[in-house]
Amino acid sequence: MPNTALRSAPPPPEPKHRAERMARFRRDVLAGLSARPRSLPSLYFYDAWGSRLFQRIMALPEYYPTRCEREILERHSGRIAASIGGGPATVVDLGEDAGEKTRVLLSRLAGSRCLAYAPVDVSPAALREASARVRREWPAVEVVPVEGEYAEGLRWLRNREENGTLLVLFLGSNIGNLERRQAVSFLRELRLALRPRDQVLVGLDLVKDPIFLQRAYDDAAGVTAAFNLNLLARLNRELGADFDLAGFQHRATFDPARPAMESWLVSRRQQTATVAGERFTFRAGEAIHTEISCKYREQDLAHLAWESGFEEVGRFLDSRRWFADVLWRAGGGGR
Numbered sequence: 001m002p003n004t005a006l007r008s009a010p011p012p013p014e015p016k017h018r019a020e021r022m023a024r025f026r027r028d029v030l031a032g033l034s035a036r037p038r039s040l041p042s043l044y045f046y047d048a049w050g051s052r053l054f055q056r057i058m059a060l061p062e063y064y065p066t067r068c069e070r071e072i073l074e075r076h077s078g079r080i081a082a083s084i085g086g087g088p089a090t091v092v093d094l095g096e097d098a099g100e101k102t103r104v105l106l107s108r109l110a111g112s113r114c115l116a117y118a119p120v121d122v123s124p125a126a127l128r129e130a131s132a133r134v135r136r137e138w139p140a141v142e143v144v145p146v147e148g149e150y151a152e153g154l155r156w157l158r159n160r161e162e163n164g165t166l167l168v169l170f171l172g173s174n175i176g177n178l179e180r181r182q183a184v185s186f187l188r189e190l191r192l193a194l195r196p197r198d199q200v201l202v203g204l205d206l207v208k209d210p211i212f213l214q215r216a217y218d219d220a221a222g223v224t225a226a227f228n229l230n231l232l233a234r235l236n237r238e239l240g241a242d243f244d245l246a247g248f249q250h251r252a253t254f255d256p257a258r259p260a261m262e263s264w265l266v267s268r269r270q271q272t273a274t275v276a277g278e279r280f281t282f283r284a285g286e287a288i289h290t291e292i293s294c295k296y297r298e299q300d301l302a303h304l305a306w307e308s309g310f311e312e313v314g315r316f317l318d319s320r321r322w323f324a325d326v327l328w329r330a331g332g333g334g335r
């Protein structure tokens with residue numbers, strides 16, 4: 001087997017981890033539904049069908065983040081590319097599946113240098129797609145799919161010396177799904193898996209007139225509603241639950257104090273559902289919290305970098321100042 005194929009292989013699959021993830025899924029769901037207010041982790045939106053619905057959300061006229069970030073990357077990829085120097089580099093893609101925006105950046109980086117692309121994902125299907133797309137478009141780019149969660153994937157990548165400089169992408173406001181404090185601990189952990197010259201590019205959605213937020217998270221065509229309700233459909237499919245999807249309604253609210261958009265599934269009537277053998281009763285109007293999408297203020301970005309232990313290298317905004325991609329260097333200091 002040629003050496004490159006060997007190096008491109010994902011780490012040995014560990015069925016133990018998959019079984020663990022399934023057990024955790026069940027545990028998380030039962031714990032969330034038993035809590036008050038009830039909640040379900042947004043992490044579980046993305047089964048195969050949920051990922052397709054999210055693709056459709058990104059194409060909605062109301063869902064501005066995708067277009068804002070594409071504008072940013074089209075305008076600033078050159079500067080981002082220059083910031084990582086000319087040596088060998090690896091673009092680590094956390095959860096973007098080599099989507100269009102990642103490819104805007106890759107087209108600037110590929111060709112001119114020795115480049116590797118490492119998607120990290122728990123979903124083998126997502127990894128296959130991301131890898132195939134990049135291999136097709138840039139045959140010279142070495143593709144290193146890493147099956148696993150972000151932290152374990154990064155630890156594995158850090159130990160590969162041939163990676164050169166890492167540029168870790170966490171685009172699309174994915175970090176918005178974490179509470180501010182959790183986001184900081186996530187970023188700090190991320191930084192610990194990096195060497196001083198490595199960089200991260202993080203997409204953050206900015207505070208704006210709530211009317212645009214409301215429309216983006218409750219679109220006219222009902223795609224976001226379907227995306228939210230798919231969470232219950234997934235419990236039906238994978239945990240033997242018996243939710244009546246017609247008995248729940250999508251709701252999106254803006255909390256200016258956080259500030260964040262929040263998504264809920266509201267029970268239209270009193271009803272019961274069985275999940276993994278446990279019975280749950282929902283009152284009419286009772287809401288299950290399914291997602292938080294934090295919005296950041298421009299003036300908080302420097303502090304966020306500092307708290308997370310990074311050095312700010314660049315800050316790129318779209319023309320409306322609705323979205324920001326921040327470029328941070330891991331640096332040597334520690335906080």
Ligand code: AVJ
Binds near residue numbers: 216293
């Ligand atoms: C994928 C987490 C960035 O919060 O905007 C879109 C998910 N939820 N519409 C977001 C989502 C409802 C999205 N992220």
